[in-house]
Amino acid sequence: MIGVEISIRDVTTGEELPPNNSGEIVARSRNNTRGYWRRDRETAELFTHDGFLRTGDAGHLDDEGYLFVTDRLKDMIITGGENVYPIEVESILAEHPSVAEVAVVGVPDKRWGESVTAVVKLVDGADVPSVDELIAFSTAKLASYKKPRQIHFVDSLPRNASGKLLKSSLRTMLNASGEAS
Structure with a gap:
């Protein structure tokens, strides 16, 4: 410009x-x-x-x-001193045939500062992959510090009235459920 x-x-x-x-x-x-x-x-x-x-x-x-x-x-995750941009992890997990939507957030972690955590909505009728399968799928394409340490399956991702993904709501949900360590 x-x-x-x-x-x-x-x-x-x-x-x-x-x-x-x-x-x-x-x-x-x-x-x-x-x-x-x-x-x-x-x-x-x-x-x-x-x-x-x-x-x-x-x-x-x-x-x-x-x-x-x-x-x-504000969405960047700092884990073990390394910067992880959620969009990079999300784009890899979204390539999995069973994944309809995915959001990646950082949740507090005593050891790493933040833990890379994926929240996944599956394709309707798709075979349900295991958490280990999705982590292995991402490990093949991401540096080890970028791979999700936790994956949660949900029926839908929280969005506002205009359809924007609410990552802050995901963090709150994960913290309230005790996923932060």
Whole structure:
């Protein structure tokens, strides 16, 4: 976009990342907001030290400078110090023929910080795969720290009135059921 600088930053350090590395998408232009009215703390959190606006999105720039948005940062799971973007795990599990829909969230875990947890709605009439089968299916295509440690089957995934998936409701449901460890 003309007049807009895009940069990808390391989520932890804020350092600019080279092409094809995922991180936080930040943008700077003369059209950016200057901040929140009379809310200095929130304004400081909204911008990087060099004036880039934090979008709240995760993604990467390729070698030609094309931007790929992969997920929302608030949905990112940090497990054992590693960043896991749920969309990556979801896209792999969605390839399984018995999976109709899937959502991946992080739930608190004493050992790992967060545990990668999948909530799966099966295709009507499909053979019910075992949890071990789905984990093995994902392990073949994901780094070991990205594979789900827990999988739960549900009749439907929670959505709002406009059909948007409510991951916060899934986290609440899993925490209330004692799945967090």
